Amino acid sequence: MEPGPPGDSGPAEPGPCVSGLGDTDPAASASWLSRAGAETRRGWPTVAAVLPAGGSGERMGVPTPKQFCPILERPLISYTLQALERVPWIKDIVVSVTGENMGTMNDIIQRYQHKHISLVEAGVTRHRSIFNGLKALADQSNAKLSKPEVVIIHDAVRPFVEEDVLLKVVTAAKEHGAAGAIRPLVSTVISPSANGCLDCSLDRDRYRASEMPQAFLFDVIYGAYQQCSEYDLEYGTECLQLALKYGHTKARLVEGSADLWKVTYKRDLYAAESIIKERTSKQIYIVMDRKDREEHIGVLLEEMLKNEVNNVKFTSGALCHVGRDLQPILSKQCYNFVCVNVMTSDFQETQELLNILKESNLSMLYPVVVISVHFHASESVPFGEKMENLMKIRECAKEAKKRNILLYGLLICYPQEEQKLQESLKQGVTIIDALVKERNFGLIGQLLVA
Amino acid sequence: MEPGPPGDSGPAEPGPCVSGLGDTDPAASASWLSRAGAETRRGWPTVAAVLPAGGSGERMGVPTPKQFCPILERPLISYTLQALERVPWIKDIVVSVTGENMGTMNDIIQRYQHKHISLVEAGVTRHRSIFNGLKALADQSNAKLSKPEVVIIHDAVRPFVEEDVLLKVVTAAKEHGAAGAIRPLVSTVISPSANGCLDCSLDRDRYRASEMPQAFLFDVIYGAYQQCSEYDLEYGTECLQLALKYGHTKARLVEGSADLWKVTYKRDLYAAESIIKERTSKQIYIVMDRKDREEHIGVLLEEMLKNEVNNVKFTSGALCHVGRDLQPILSKQCYNFVCVNVMTSDFQETQELLNILKESNLSMLYPVVVISVHFHASESVPFGEKMENLMKIRECAKEAKKRNILLYGLLICYPQEEQKLQESLKQGVTIIDALVKERNFGLIGQLLVA
The missing domain is CATH 3.90.550.10 (Spore Coat Polysaccharide Biosynthesis Protein SpsA; Chain A)
Structure with missing residues (x-):
């Protein structure tokens, strides 16, 4: 057996690894x-x-x-x-x-x-x-x-x-x-x-x-x-x-x-x-703007993410949780946030999340990915208008980039038909997965459509 | 000296390399x-x-x-x-x-x-x-x-x-x-x-x-x-x-x-x-839908690409050139095409390019990147409407993907003000560079905006 670490209360085997983004828990x-x-x-x-x-x-x-x-x-x-x-x-x-x-x-x-x-x-x-x-x-x-x-x-x-x-x-x-x-x-x-x-x-x-x-x-x-x-x-x-x-x-x-x-x-x-990209993409925090947990589009997206994306740990909570749980988030080395905006049609939630992250210093060592997810139901405003409204994400992204935060937008279509909705969500999951894994600086501020 | 290759007409030094995507010319x-x-x-x-x-x-x-x-x-x-x-x-x-x-x-x-x-x-x-x-x-x-x-x-x-x-x-x-x-x-x-x-x-x-x-x-x-x-x-x-x-x-x-x-x-x-990504991103063919070479937005984009993107060789020509020059393109190992649509507002040119590429077998060994570039002048149709029109790229991209062709859209804003135009073009160049270098399968069919 390896000689144990010092101190009586420590484990007999070498302690858990904390250096860098290790593979340990x-x-x-x-x-x-x-x-x-x-x-x-x-x-x-x-x-x-x-x-x-x-x-x-x-x-x-x-x-x-x-x-x-x-x-x-x-x-x-x-x-x-x-x-x-x-x-x-x-x-x-x-x-x-x-x-x-x-x-x-x-x-x-x-x-x-x-x-x-x-x-x-x-x-x-x-x-x-x-x-x-x-x-x-x-x-x-x-x-x-x-x-x-x-x-x-x-x-x-x-x-x-x-x-x-x-x-x-x-x-x-x-x-x-x-x-x-x-x-x-x-x-x-x-x-x-x-x-x-x-x-x-x-x-x-x-x-x-x-x-x-x-x-x-x-x-x-x-x-x-x-x-x-x-x-x-x-x-x-x-x-x-x-x-x-x-x-x-x-x-x-x-x-x-x-x-x-x-x-x-x-x-x-x-x-x-x-x-480093692989290690920083292992955890995703899903920020929900609804506190109730009944079946809604955000929850469907969360479920599909958990089902389709392998080797990634998901955590979810309301924005107030992020603020409160910041220390655990920091220690859990979570560098990816999917901010699901169901109730609000603009970037208010995302902006608040960005503010919390900016204050946290989380992005000092690794670029943090934030994906602002929005939905478009076919019966509401014209699709083009919705897209145009969301284009202001580009300005937010420029600001966020200065703090090493990579902000992207994702607009998910919300068709009535069940099968088409599943396709949209699946496409959304593919895009989130790609953005988190690539951590691409050249595509920040882009509004991607699923 | 190394013993020369066989045959009298060959060079005395070992011949040029043709295996894979070499670094040689x-x-x-x-x-x-x-x-x-x-x-x-x-x-x-x-x-x-x-x-x-x-x-x-x-x-x-x-x-x-x-x-x-x-x-x-x-x-x-x-x-x-x-x-x-x-x-x-x-x-x-x-x-x-x-x-x-x-x-x-x-x-x-x-x-x-x-x-x-x-x-x-x-x-x-x-x-x-x-x-x-x-x-x-x-x-x-x-x-x-x-x-x-x-x-x-x-x-x-x-x-x-x-x-x-x-x-x-x-x-x-x-x-x-x-x-x-x-x-x-x-x-x-x-x-x-x-x-x-x-x-x-x-x-x-x-x-x-x-x-x-x-x-x-x-x-x-x-x-x-x-x-x-x-x-x-x-x-x-x-x-x-x-x-x-x-x-x-x-x-x-x-x-x-x-x-x-x-x-x-x-x-x-x-x-x-x-x-492999680095080697396949070394050449870009710019397809222009205008044959005259006077100053226009497509030429400005081409110039900025050549100035801003290092270690990449650019070739440009009209669509008919691509069809005619296919053999040279194949032998030059060019796996990236930027299709600039100035005259036409839809995907006609891009679709023709895709057809040529599909017939060529170029994408059999390496995924080929095609970026369909469009422009939006502020005085014309609303931006949202323009974006909505271009969303049909998603269907084209799904088809192209079956042939290992990665199709992306890029909409470049065309503001009157000179400095803002330069910024738009520069942003466009950053996006083209990112798409060519990443060769990302998850983001195909996306319309990116510069």
Whole structure:
């Protein structure tokens, strides 16, 4: 069994994951260890993290270093920082960035309200950047930072690190001195001869890919960096190897999940964006402007959404619930709202929802989708007139966009005939599903018709 | 210098790539070697390919084997087959599939009109599946297949293989007996000890990842498979290793591009879809219903598209040009059409374009985007009425969808004021860009407003 977390009341298995948009149940996302109390608990080490972020991103084939490439308009490194800072027992996060990117990095920290971050100047190689981070932690004249017992080393370009693997490497490092996440090899590894021919191929089962995060007793890895050669600092890539060679510490290897992969190529940015879109589309809050629950068009839509859209959790309530339940909504990581306007013909409800969301800060890290749903019964006003009335959504959407809220309109026809109504509703569900999954900035303010 | 391609008139360097939607200039995509003439050219070997596709996709975490997972509604393996069959000098493609997927595979071949494909039953391991493919090629009683001089081995889940790397491995195999594509390692490779600790880490610069495609003199690899042990067939992963061990042939290693990566995890499917979307959005044909080129709203839109949308090539012409130029359009791999209706207020032009496209088969492999653009001048009919008139696009879109054509409407307001007109046009460009890049099936038939 893995050593349990600190404190007597915590679960024996690693606590639930709270870093980023994990696959675990978000309702259970309160961690078992508060940051303030972490270091005082019996046996649990003080922990800091070092994040080398001095890379140039040449493999990406894009001019921006990959850690600063935007995903849904937010730089990749901000997702990684978010993943680390949501782990309450990581006290400090030291990021190594090049001098020219120091300003960019400060802007990111400010804009996305990252906490517990210290910046140090990156070196010209990865090892030098990590060493600079360790030096800052060891520097007794630095009042802001203190030397931790265990230090995590992670990559700025691995945004999906979860608390459970961090807990595993820290626990293993405390016991063994060093630990790192590993993954099975995807391709066979071969050794080329000098003339470009196959020399030998390695048995894939006997080797592993060394991934991040890794963790070390601070003195082990800091000592290793202090002793290692210029050649190591210049050409080495593996911290576990330094701990072995200079700290005589055999690292414990911990199986990591597939999500730990490193964003290296442009295709990895695409994959990261799709993963984030998938994760942010897992919950939808349906706001109803009717409090009674008898059969009406809004309820029919809600039922069809629940029946037709898979792998999405639906919650519903009146607008006053949203205002009241905001804390649960925030902690449930719900970034999608379908605002059903049955009673009111204009955007009053939607506007109030937008106001609540704007005040909540929910959209700071992820774009929030709001779909304002309206209905058109054939006997009432002409369809064209109804559409024209709803076109003012475009102005609302422009305003909302400034706060990272993506507002779309949806007009659902309400024919008398039962079968046609079902078709309209089904079409409405398809559109809602598409808007939530795509999170498309170019189509905000559009009135879609089902 | 690389050995030149066969034939005296061909270029000395490998010919332009025609496999799939490559990054090379599609205008130059005629290959230097026709399939019929390939084997008769002096010195050029006969070539076949074997594609093991018996995998279960367990790493993907989805029930469908990964080679059959849909990307833009077409199974992944179809993209790979397309990439191979567009190389004219590959005579036969033998695919190993499990008995239970034989029907699925036959459907795919029929639906996407794949040519030169033979199916054989997969074995329980990758090596056994490849061996079965080789046996079919060697089988003299099989009238459909003949034993090639060189055989390419590729993976069904590497859809982005280009002609140039195939040419390189075949050329190298002809000279050295065996050849394979390699890539730099992304992660450091380590060797764990029995107790789960680090034993040693490999020097990343001295090793490479062995990727696909690989190529062999047929007799070398077939002989190796005939001699190799049950253990090799059961647990081995590397064909180059078999050629070395049993054929005493040191494979030539060829640097491959990053696009050769293997679709392994769910995130790789996301990446593949994004890459295909990116590649299919690189060209837009603007269909104008006015033949004169004086300043009018359609021309203004065209100019703004060219100014604002980067990395996209625009072509424009009247509808009759589309009909006449269909062959060039097909060969230029243009999958996006913006149909600008200035003179006509209804969908006549768009409908004619749809008819031409339906007859062309252009949408068989990739969904084709058609955006029907209309304008609304403030002094004419009420806006709502205009919108209502255009709603019939929904019916057209349903029909078009059956042929894999994604039809959207775009109504651009045409205000008198110059600055507002510019804003409308710019908004129109944003919407066109979003529709072309997203290729969203859920939003077809929608009338978007700029």
